[in-house]
Amino acid sequence: MLLRMHQISKSYGPVTANDQVSIELHKGEILAIVGENGAGKSTLMKILYGLEQPDSGTICLNDRQVVFHRPSDAMAQGIGMVQQHFMLFGSMTVAENVVYRKETRKGLFMDHRRNQALVRELSQRYHLPVDPQAVVDDCPVGLQQRIEILKILYQDAHIIIFDEPSAVLTPLEVEDLLKTMDQLSRLGKSIILITHKLHEVMAVAHRVVVMRDGRVISASDTSETSLEKMSYEMVGRQIPTRRMTPPAVGNPLLEVAGLSLKGEPGTITLHDIHLQLRQGEIVGIAGVSGNGQSELIRCLAGLQAYDAGQVMLNGTDVTRASAGTIREAGLAHIPEDRYAWGSAPAATLAENALVGAEGRPPFSRRGILNLRQVNAHAAHLIQGYGVKAASLFQQMASLSGGNAQKLIAAREIARKTPVLIACEPTRGIDIGAMEYIHGQLIEKRDQGDGVLLVSSELSEIMDLCDRIYVMFEGRLNGEFIRGEVDEKTLGLYMLGGNRHAPQTALG
């Protein structure tokens, strides 16, 4: 047996993150670990990678017990981890990043030619094409992930942990990644894949372990399980398929006319954006991430200045207004980066659930907070959205990633504003919570509000949106009505494959 983690337990205060968890990994095997948000997957991987120490339990490599106090201990034993946030130096070349700390030198100086040759050789051996001389910042996300993988292979890792690796990738990049994992396993590498995307598990993994509440619920060959069985084991119930009623469309709530932004060098420029969101509809912005969606939403939310254009929100002109004024005028916003924009990691859950409403009754009067109301509000959101938390007063940073996302979504949806902009609202979220958040967005639309959904998940856009804009290289280059477009056509527009005039659905 290559790796055996035996009866691993780990608690954080009252929370048992891992409860006597045992897993095994064979040479050349791809093992997927799935489970609800907060099930304990990341904790188990942090223990394997030496980032955390277990309270009890053992790790054996090739039947020999090992103890990892820090990641360098794990790396020295051939364990590498592809993290969600890449650990690369953006201004350095691919080769410099891959050989970092294990460079070949000529006297005092780096032997660039030799390092590049080593990286070229490595990239050929593992069928992972890269240009060793390219600068990392110029590489798209999928390529940066490939550089991370090469870095780990250069350090001779034979066990590679992938922590939700597809969350940041485009559909084509995901296909490439799955191929890469398959190739690596054929070349004798062993892989642990943490993911919420069950179809990826079925496509690439040999075995799958399902975790719930810190425990292992099942371990099976993927050939002997199914999507339905896995999802049932994860959340303990059947996930219903949803049917949407036709939209009852009303007046415009958000109107954007001629919005343009001249980006800094190296950033996206927005060209003459026109869009409309009306009462009672969910409008999607589909697109491969990095095509200007983030810039557009930052402009609409008052987080970035733009050069031209007019924005009307619920009848008020909010052109170039501040973020606070725009929120007051009726905008709620689930931002794409939950930590940078959406929450204060060092503040408590109760504080994070309140943000933005602290100046208003019933939460405060004459500048004095009513803590009973504040706490009751947070408890209500936490319960409703199934946020796994030990206390209202724990730090936001101690929540698992998916649970942090659930709390932010809960806070913004609960504001009951006429317009909600939801950016990647279900990224990193388990299928049960995803179904719940989708239900909340539909309910909001059915109550006559408008939802602008920005998502790089085509299936999410297709399932929820009444109308869909496609964004490519800073332009809206297509507009479609639900049911009148298939995934293939949308995919084509997302890649700029249509070069004729934009199609409009509203006339």
Ligand SMILES: Nc1ncnc2c1ncn2[C@@H]1O[C@H](COP(=O)(O)OP(=O)(O)OP(=O)(O)O)[C@@H](O)[C@H]1O
């Ligand atoms: N540093 C910490 N302090 C307190 N609690 C923590 C800490 N790290 C994790 N936890 C708790 O341990 C539990 C397991 O979290 P973990 O991150 O392992 O879950 P996960 O399965 O990876 O979830 P996700 O799918 O959301 O990433 C959660 O309840 C989480 O709140």
